[in-house]
Amino acid sequence: MSTSNPVSALIQPLGEMPPDSVVFGSTEAMRLLRERLAKIAVANVPVLIQGESGTGKDIIARMIHSSSPWKTGPWVKVNCPAIPGTLLESELFGYEKGAFTGAYGMKPGRVEMAHRGTLFLDEISELDMGLQSKLLQLLQDGQFCRIGAQEDKKVEVRVVCATNRKLEEEIAAGNFRSDLFYRINVVNLHMPPLRERAADIPQLISYFLEYYNRKFNARAVHPSADLMNSLKKYHWPGNVRELENLMKRYVILGTEESISGDLRPREVDFFSADISVEGPISLKKITRQAVRELERKLILKVLQHHHWNRKSAARALNISYRALLYKIRDAGLPSNRAPRRPEQVAPAANNIVAAD
Ligand SMILES: Nc1ncnc2c1ncn2[C@@H]1O[C@H](COP(=O)(O)OP(=O)(O)OP(=O)(O)O)[C@@H](O)[C@H]1O
Ligand SMILES: [Mg+2]
Numbered sequence: 026m027s028t029s030n031p032v033s034a035l036i037q038p039l040g041e042m043p044p045d046s047v048v049f050g051s052t053e054a055m056r057l058l059r060e061r062l063a064k065i066a067v068a069n070v071p072v073l074i075q076g077e078s079g080t081g082k083d084i085i086a087r088m089i090h091s092s093s094p095w096k097t098g099p100w101v102k103v104n105c106p107a108i109p110g111t112l113l114e115s116e117l118f119g120y121e122k123g124a125f126t127g128a129y130g131m132k133p134g135r136v137e138m139a140h141r142g143t144l145f146l147d148e149i150s151e152l153d154m155g156l157q158s159k160l161l162q163l164l165q166d167g168q169f170c171r172i173g174a175q176e177d178k179k180v181e182v183r184v185v186c187a188t189n190r191k192l193e194e195e196i197a198a199g200n201f202r203s204d205l206f207y208r209i210n211v212v213n214l215h216m217p218p219l220r221e222r223a224a225d226i227p228q229l230i231s232y233f234l235e236y237y238n239r240k241f242n243a244r245a246v247h248p249s250a251d252l253m254n255s256l257k258k259y260h261w262p263g264n265v266r267e268l269e270n271l272m273k274r275y276v277i278l279g280t281e282e283s284i285s286g287d288l289r290p291r292e293v294d295f296f297s298a299d300i301s302v303e304g305p306i307s308l309k310k311i312t313r314q315a316v317r318e319l320e321r322k323l324i325l326k327v328l329q330h331h332h333w334n335r336k337s338a339a340r341a342l343n344i345s346y347r348a349l350l351y352k353i354r355d356a357g358l359p360s361n362r363a364p365r366r367p368e369q370v371a372p373a374a375n376n377i378v379a380a381d
Contacts, residue, residue: 039087050222052221052225058085058214065214069183071185071210072089072184072213073149073192073210073211074187075188075213075215076216076217079263080216098139098143101143103144104147105146105151105152114172115132115172116135118169118171119134119136119172120134124172131171137171140181143182145185160209161205192210226268230248230272233268233273238276241277249281252284256268256288263357286310287317324356327342
Protein backbone atom coordinates (compact mmCIF):
# COMPACT_ATOMS: atom_id res chain seq x y z
CA MET A 26 0.00 0.00 0.00
CA SER A 27 1.30 3.46 -0.76
CA THR A 28 2.00 5.82 2.11
CA SER A 29 -0.04 8.57 0.49
CA ASN A 30 -3.14 6.50 1.17
CA PRO A 31 -4.74 8.03 4.29
CA VAL A 32 -5.73 4.58 5.50
CA SER A 33 -2.28 2.98 5.36
CA ALA A 34 -0.70 6.13 6.79
CA LEU A 35 -2.47 5.47 10.08
CA ILE A 36 -1.64 1.81 10.42
CA GLN A 37 0.90 1.37 13.18
CA PRO A 38 4.15 -0.57 12.97
CA LEU A 39 4.30 -3.58 15.26
CA GLY A 40 7.34 -2.23 17.08
CA GLU A 41 10.32 -3.87 18.72
CA MET A 42 9.69 -7.02 20.74
CA PRO A 43 11.77 -9.05 23.15
CA PRO A 44 12.66 -12.56 21.92
CA ASP A 45 10.02 -15.25 22.58
CA SER A 46 12.31 -17.00 25.06
CA VAL A 47 12.34 -13.87 27.21
CA VAL A 48 8.64 -13.14 26.88
CA PHE A 49 7.59 -16.63 27.95
CA GLY A 50 10.41 -17.55 30.30
CA SER A 51 10.21 -21.03 31.76
CA THR A 52 7.35 -21.14 34.25
CA GLU A 53 4.43 -23.49 33.73
CA ALA A 54 1.82 -20.73 33.45
CA MET A 55 3.75 -19.08 30.62
CA ARG A 56 4.37 -22.44 28.89
CA LEU A 57 0.61 -23.02 28.81
CA LEU A 58 0.04 -19.48 27.57
CA ARG A 59 2.53 -20.00 24.74
CA GLU A 60 0.83 -23.26 23.72
CA ARG A 61 -2.56 -21.59 23.74
CA LEU A 62 -1.32 -18.63 21.77
CA ALA A 63 0.11 -20.88 19.04
CA LYS A 64 -3.25 -22.62 18.68
CA ILE A 65 -5.45 -19.57 18.63
CA ALA A 66 -3.27 -17.29 16.52
CA VAL A 67 -4.13 -19.23 13.34
CA ALA A 68 -7.91 -19.23 13.86
CA ASN A 69 -9.95 -16.14 13.16
CA VAL A 70 -11.68 -15.93 16.51
CA PRO A 71 -11.81 -12.97 18.90
CA VAL A 72 -9.38 -13.14 21.80
CA LEU A 73 -9.67 -11.46 25.17
CA ILE A 74 -6.41 -10.86 27.06
CA GLN A 75 -6.83 -10.22 30.77
CA GLY A 76 -4.25 -9.48 33.40
CA GLU A 77 -2.91 -6.85 35.75
CA SER A 78 -1.25 -3.73 34.44
CA GLY A 79 2.27 -4.31 33.11
CA THR A 80 1.97 -8.09 32.64
CA GLY A 81 2.56 -7.97 28.88
CA LYS A 82 -0.94 -7.88 27.36
CA ASP A 83 0.24 -5.53 24.65
CA ILE A 84 3.14 -7.80 23.71
CA ILE A 85 0.90 -10.85 23.54
CA ALA A 86 -1.62 -9.03 21.33
CA ARG A 87 1.20 -8.16 18.92
CA MET A 88 2.40 -11.76 18.98
CA ILE A 89 -1.08 -12.99 18.11
CA HIS A 90 -1.01 -10.72 15.07
CA SER A 91 2.50 -11.66 14.00
CA SER A 92 1.79 -15.39 14.26
CA SER A 93 -1.52 -15.22 12.44
CA PRO A 94 -2.24 -15.79 8.75
CA TRP A 95 -3.06 -12.04 8.61
CA LYS A 96 0.41 -10.99 9.72
CA THR A 97 1.11 -9.22 6.44
CA GLY A 98 -2.17 -7.32 6.88
CA PRO A 99 -2.62 -4.21 9.01
CA TRP A 100 -2.08 -4.05 12.76
CA VAL A 101 -4.37 -1.39 14.20
CA LYS A 102 -4.29 -0.59 17.88
CA VAL A 103 -6.90 1.56 19.57
CA ASN A 104 -6.28 2.65 23.13
CA CYS A 105 -9.92 3.24 24.06
CA PRO A 106 -9.53 5.59 27.06
CA ALA A 107 -6.90 7.69 25.30
CA ILE A 108 -9.48 8.96 22.81
CA PRO A 109 -12.20 11.14 24.34
CA GLY A 110 -15.59 9.40 24.27
CA THR A 111 -17.13 11.74 21.72
CA LEU A 112 -14.28 11.20 19.25
CA LEU A 113 -13.97 7.49 19.73
CA GLU A 114 -16.96 6.59 17.61
CA SER A 115 -15.65 8.48 14.58
CA GLU A 116 -12.12 7.17 15.17
CA LEU A 117 -13.37 3.60 15.28
CA PHE A 118 -16.09 3.61 12.67
CA GLY A 119 -15.30 6.65 10.51
CA TYR A 120 -17.77 9.11 9.04
CA GLU A 121 -19.28 10.33 5.79
CA LYS A 122 -18.94 13.84 4.42
CA GLY A 123 -21.46 16.10 6.16
CA ALA A 124 -22.21 13.59 8.93
CA PHE A 125 -21.75 16.36 11.51
CA THR A 126 -20.50 19.95 11.66
CA GLY A 127 -16.87 19.90 10.60
CA ALA A 128 -17.10 16.64 8.62
CA TYR A 129 -15.85 18.26 5.40
CA GLY A 130 -14.84 14.98 3.84
CA MET A 131 -15.33 11.30 4.53
CA LYS A 132 -12.94 9.54 6.89
CA PRO A 133 -12.53 5.80 7.23
CA GLY A 134 -12.39 4.50 10.80
CA ARG A 135 -9.84 2.20 12.34
CA VAL A 136 -12.17 -0.79 11.99
CA GLU A 137 -11.98 -0.32 8.23
CA MET A 138 -8.22 0.23 8.33
CA ALA A 139 -7.85 -3.15 10.02
CA HIS A 140 -9.46 -4.97 7.07
CA ARG A 141 -7.71 -8.35 6.62
CA GLY A 142 -5.57 -7.68 9.65
CA THR A 143 -5.89 -7.31 13.41
CA LEU A 144 -7.85 -4.72 15.36
CA PHE A 145 -6.49 -4.47 18.91
CA LEU A 146 -8.88 -2.77 21.32
CA ASP A 147 -6.90 -1.94 24.43
CA GLU A 148 -8.71 -1.21 27.72
CA ILE A 149 -11.98 -2.43 26.25
CA SER A 150 -13.87 -1.86 29.52
CA GLU A 151 -13.75 1.87 28.75
CA LEU A 152 -16.08 1.65 25.73
CA ASP A 153 -19.42 3.29 26.43
CA MET A 154 -22.67 1.39 25.91
CA GLY A 155 -23.38 2.89 22.47
CA LEU A 156 -20.02 1.82 21.13
CA GLN A 157 -20.37 -1.56 22.77
CA SER A 158 -23.51 -2.13 20.63
CA LYS A 159 -21.69 -1.14 17.44
CA LEU A 160 -18.82 -3.44 18.29
CA LEU A 161 -21.25 -6.26 18.98
CA GLN A 162 -22.69 -5.85 15.49
CA LEU A 163 -19.20 -5.93 14.01
CA LEU A 164 -18.42 -9.16 15.83
CA GLN A 165 -21.75 -10.75 14.97
CA ASP A 166 -21.82 -10.21 11.23
CA GLY A 167 -18.67 -8.33 10.30
CA GLN A 168 -20.72 -5.22 9.52
CA PHE A 169 -20.55 -1.67 10.76
CA CYS A 170 -21.83 1.72 9.73
CA ARG A 171 -19.79 4.91 9.29
CA ILE A 172 -21.39 7.86 11.08
CA GLY A 173 -23.85 9.48 8.67
CA ALA A 174 -23.76 6.58 6.20
CA GLN A 175 -26.91 5.09 4.67
CA GLU A 176 -25.57 1.58 4.40
CA ASP A 177 -23.55 -0.86 6.43
CA LYS A 178 -20.10 -1.87 5.27
CA LYS A 179 -18.56 -5.29 5.57
CA VAL A 180 -15.08 -5.91 6.84
CA GLU A 181 -12.94 -8.96 7.64
CA VAL A 182 -11.05 -8.31 10.80
CA ARG A 183 -9.54 -10.27 13.67
CA VAL A 184 -10.50 -8.56 16.94
CA VAL A 185 -8.23 -8.81 19.97
CA CYS A 186 -9.25 -7.03 23.19
CA ALA A 187 -7.37 -6.41 26.41
CA THR A 188 -8.32 -5.22 29.86
CA ASN A 189 -6.86 -5.04 33.33
CA ARG A 190 -10.31 -4.92 34.88
CA LYS A 191 -12.51 -7.86 35.75
CA LEU A 192 -15.17 -7.64 33.05
CA GLU A 193 -17.46 -9.95 35.01
CA GLU A 194 -17.59 -7.27 37.72
CA GLU A 195 -18.23 -4.55 35.13
CA ILE A 196 -21.14 -6.63 33.82
CA ALA A 197 -22.53 -7.02 37.33
CA ALA A 198 -22.24 -3.25 37.82
CA GLY A 199 -24.16 -2.64 34.58
CA ASN A 200 -21.20 -1.06 32.78
CA PHE A 201 -20.49 -3.78 30.24
CA ARG A 202 -22.84 -5.75 28.00
CA SER A 203 -22.79 -9.45 28.79
CA ASP A 204 -23.58 -10.39 25.16
CA LEU A 205 -20.51 -8.43 24.02
CA PHE A 206 -18.44 -10.13 26.70
CA TYR A 207 -19.36 -13.57 25.33
CA ARG A 208 -18.48 -12.43 21.82
CA ILE A 209 -15.05 -11.04 22.64
CA ASN A 210 -14.28 -13.83 25.07
CA VAL A 211 -14.34 -16.73 22.60
CA VAL A 212 -10.77 -17.41 23.67
CA ASN A 213 -9.35 -16.00 26.86
CA LEU A 214 -5.69 -15.52 27.68
CA HIS A 215 -4.79 -14.74 31.24
CA MET A 216 -1.47 -13.04 31.88
CA PRO A 217 0.01 -14.21 35.19
CA PRO A 218 1.31 -11.47 37.48
CA LEU A 219 5.10 -11.39 37.82
CA ARG A 220 4.96 -12.43 41.50
CA GLU A 221 3.50 -15.76 40.33
CA ARG A 222 6.36 -16.36 37.92
CA ALA A 223 9.29 -15.35 40.10
CA ALA A 224 11.48 -18.04 38.48
CA ASP A 225 11.49 -15.90 35.31
CA ILE A 226 12.81 -12.81 37.07
CA PRO A 227 16.57 -13.51 36.61
CA GLN A 228 16.16 -13.96 32.87
CA LEU A 229 14.12 -10.77 32.55
CA ILE A 230 16.77 -8.91 34.54
CA SER A 231 19.55 -10.13 32.25
CA TYR A 232 17.53 -9.18 29.22
CA PHE A 233 16.72 -5.64 30.40
CA LEU A 234 20.27 -5.14 31.65
CA GLU A 235 21.73 -5.98 28.28
CA TYR A 236 19.04 -4.10 26.39
CA TYR A 237 19.45 -0.83 28.32
CA ASN A 238 23.23 -1.10 28.48
CA ARG A 239 23.16 -1.23 24.70
CA LYS A 240 20.56 1.50 24.38
CA PHE A 241 22.29 3.95 26.73
CA ASN A 242 25.78 2.87 25.84
CA ALA A 243 26.34 2.03 29.51
CA ARG A 244 28.24 -0.70 31.33
CA ALA A 245 26.13 -1.50 34.40
CA VAL A 246 27.22 -4.84 35.84
CA HIS A 247 24.96 -7.72 36.79
CA PRO A 248 23.31 -7.10 40.20
CA SER A 249 24.99 -8.70 43.23
CA ALA A 250 23.64 -11.89 44.80
CA ASP A 251 22.11 -9.83 47.62
CA LEU A 252 20.27 -7.53 45.28
CA MET A 253 19.16 -10.46 43.11
CA ASN A 254 17.67 -12.00 46.22
CA SER A 255 15.65 -8.88 46.97
CA LEU A 256 14.57 -8.64 43.34
CA LYS A 257 13.30 -12.21 43.43
CA LYS A 258 11.45 -11.71 46.70
CA TYR A 259 9.80 -8.40 45.85
CA HIS A 260 6.05 -8.56 45.11
CA TRP A 261 6.09 -6.48 41.87
CA PRO A 262 2.75 -4.66 41.98
CA GLY A 263 3.58 -3.06 38.61
CA ASN A 264 4.69 -6.40 37.11
CA VAL A 265 7.18 -6.58 34.22
CA ARG A 266 6.78 -2.86 33.48
CA GLU A 267 7.96 -2.03 37.00
CA LEU A 268 10.90 -4.43 36.65
CA GLU A 269 11.80 -2.88 33.30
CA ASN A 270 11.66 0.66 34.74
CA LEU A 271 13.77 -0.39 37.68
CA MET A 272 16.44 -1.91 35.45
CA LYS A 273 16.42 1.17 33.25
CA ARG A 274 17.08 3.33 36.30
CA TYR A 275 19.80 0.92 37.48
CA VAL A 276 21.57 1.09 34.13
CA ILE A 277 21.35 4.88 33.98
CA LEU A 278 22.39 5.57 37.57
CA GLY A 279 24.74 2.59 37.79
CA THR A 280 24.50 1.87 41.54
CA GLU A 281 22.59 -0.77 43.47
CA GLU A 282 21.45 1.85 46.00
CA SER A 283 19.53 3.59 43.24
CA ILE A 284 17.03 0.73 43.18
CA SER A 285 17.45 -1.31 46.36
CA GLY A 286 15.33 1.16 48.34
CA ASP A 287 12.34 0.37 46.14
CA LEU A 288 12.34 -3.32 46.85
CA ARG A 289 10.52 -3.07 50.14
CA PRO A 290 8.70 -6.17 51.28
CA ARG A 291 4.92 -6.05 51.05
CA GLU A 292 2.99 -4.50 53.91
CA VAL A 293 5.99 -3.29 55.85
CA ASP A 294 4.84 -0.38 57.93
CA PHE A 295 7.69 2.10 57.80
CA PHE A 296 5.84 4.45 60.06
CA SER A 297 5.72 2.06 62.95
CA ALA A 298 8.43 1.86 65.59
CA ASP A 299 8.32 -1.94 65.21
CA ILE A 300 11.01 -1.87 62.53
CA SER A 301 13.64 -4.34 63.63
CA VAL A 302 16.64 -2.59 65.16
CA GLU A 303 18.68 -5.74 65.48
CA GLY A 304 21.70 -5.48 63.29
CA PRO A 305 22.67 -2.36 61.37
CA ILE A 306 19.89 -0.09 60.17
CA SER A 307 20.16 2.65 57.61
CA LEU A 308 18.14 5.65 58.69
CA LYS A 309 18.58 7.22 55.28
CA LYS A 310 17.26 4.16 53.47
CA ILE A 311 14.27 3.66 55.76
CA THR A 312 13.31 7.32 55.55
CA ARG A 313 13.46 7.19 51.76
CA GLN A 314 11.31 4.05 51.67
CA ALA A 315 8.80 5.66 54.03
CA VAL A 316 8.56 8.74 51.86
CA ARG A 317 8.02 6.67 48.72
CA GLU A 318 5.40 4.55 50.47
CA LEU A 319 3.57 7.63 51.69
CA GLU A 320 3.73 9.18 48.22
CA ARG A 321 2.33 6.02 46.63
CA LYS A 322 -0.55 5.78 49.09
CA LEU A 323 -1.40 9.44 48.74
CA ILE A 324 -1.35 9.38 44.95
CA LEU A 325 -3.62 6.34 44.94
CA LYS A 326 -6.04 8.01 47.33
CA VAL A 327 -6.16 11.25 45.33
CA LEU A 328 -6.62 9.35 42.06
CA GLN A 329 -9.53 7.42 43.54
CA HIS A 330 -11.02 10.63 44.91
CA HIS A 331 -10.83 12.22 41.45
CA HIS A 332 -12.29 9.14 39.71
CA TRP A 333 -8.92 8.48 38.03
CA ASN A 334 -8.97 11.83 36.27
CA ARG A 335 -5.22 12.36 36.31
CA LYS A 336 -5.38 16.03 35.33
CA SER A 337 -7.52 16.87 38.37
CA ALA A 338 -5.35 14.64 40.56
CA ALA A 339 -2.19 16.44 39.42
CA ARG A 340 -3.81 19.80 40.22
CA ALA A 341 -4.91 18.58 43.63
CA LEU A 342 -1.39 17.33 44.38
CA ASN A 343 0.12 20.53 43.08
CA ILE A 344 2.48 18.74 40.71
CA SER A 345 2.60 18.81 36.92
CA TYR A 346 0.58 16.33 34.89
CA ARG A 347 3.76 14.82 33.48
CA ALA A 348 5.25 14.45 36.94
CA LEU A 349 2.12 12.60 38.05
CA LEU A 350 2.24 10.23 35.05
CA TYR A 351 5.86 9.48 35.86
CA LYS A 352 5.10 8.84 39.51
CA ILE A 353 2.13 6.59 38.66
CA ARG A 354 4.35 4.40 36.53
CA ASP A 355 7.24 4.49 38.91
CA ALA A 356 5.07 3.44 41.83
CA GLY A 357 3.62 0.57 39.80
CA LEU A 358 0.09 1.96 40.11
CA PRO A 359 -2.42 1.04 37.39
CA SER A 360 -1.66 3.19 34.37
CA ASN A 361 -5.05 3.74 32.92
CA ARG A 362 -8.35 4.05 34.69
CA ALA A 363 -9.98 6.80 32.70
CA PRO A 364 -13.58 7.41 33.72
CA ARG A 365 -16.29 6.42 31.32
CA ARG A 366 -18.12 9.75 31.18
CA PRO A 367 -16.72 11.59 28.12
CA GLU A 368 -16.69 15.02 29.74
CA GLN A 369 -14.30 13.76 32.38
CA VAL A 370 -11.87 12.14 30.00
CA ALA A 371 -8.62 14.04 29.67
CA PRO A 372 -7.70 14.78 26.04
CA ALA A 373 -5.18 12.88 23.93
CA ALA A 374 -2.36 13.59 26.38
CA ASN A 375 -3.56 10.37 28.09
CA ASN A 376 -1.46 8.69 25.43
CA ILE A 377 1.68 9.53 27.33
CA VAL A 378 0.96 6.78 29.79
CA ALA A 379 -0.88 4.49 27.47
CA ALA A 380 1.72 4.33 24.72
CA ASP A 381 4.53 1.89 25.35
N1 LIG B 1 7.01 -11.14 29.24
C1 LIG B 1 7.68 -10.00 28.98
N2 LIG B 1 8.93 -10.04 28.51
C2 LIG B 1 9.62 -8.89 28.28
N3 LIG B 1 9.11 -7.66 28.47
C3 LIG B 1 7.86 -7.58 28.91
C4 LIG B 1 7.07 -8.74 29.19
N4 LIG B 1 5.86 -8.35 29.63
C5 LIG B 1 5.89 -7.02 29.63
N5 LIG B 1 7.08 -6.55 29.20
C6 LIG B 1 7.47 -5.12 29.09
O1 LIG B 1 6.81 -4.43 30.13
C7 LIG B 1 6.19 -3.26 29.63
C8 LIG B 1 4.69 -3.36 29.84
O2 LIG B 1 4.16 -4.39 29.04
P1 LIG B 1 2.77 -4.24 28.31
O3 LIG B 1 2.57 -2.84 27.80
O4 LIG B 1 2.62 -5.33 27.29
O5 LIG B 1 1.78 -4.48 29.56
P2 LIG B 1 0.20 -4.38 29.65
O6 LIG B 1 -0.26 -5.63 30.30
O7 LIG B 1 -0.35 -4.07 28.30
O8 LIG B 1 0.01 -3.16 30.67
P3 LIG B 1 -1.25 -2.12 30.81
O9 LIG B 1 -2.40 -2.90 31.38
O10 LIG B 1 -0.75 -1.10 31.78
O11 LIG B 1 -1.52 -1.57 29.46
C9 LIG B 1 6.57 -3.15 28.17
O12 LIG B 1 7.66 -2.27 28.03
C10 LIG B 1 6.95 -4.54 27.77
O13 LIG B 1 7.94 -4.53 26.78
MG1 LIG C 1 -1.37 -2.38 27.58
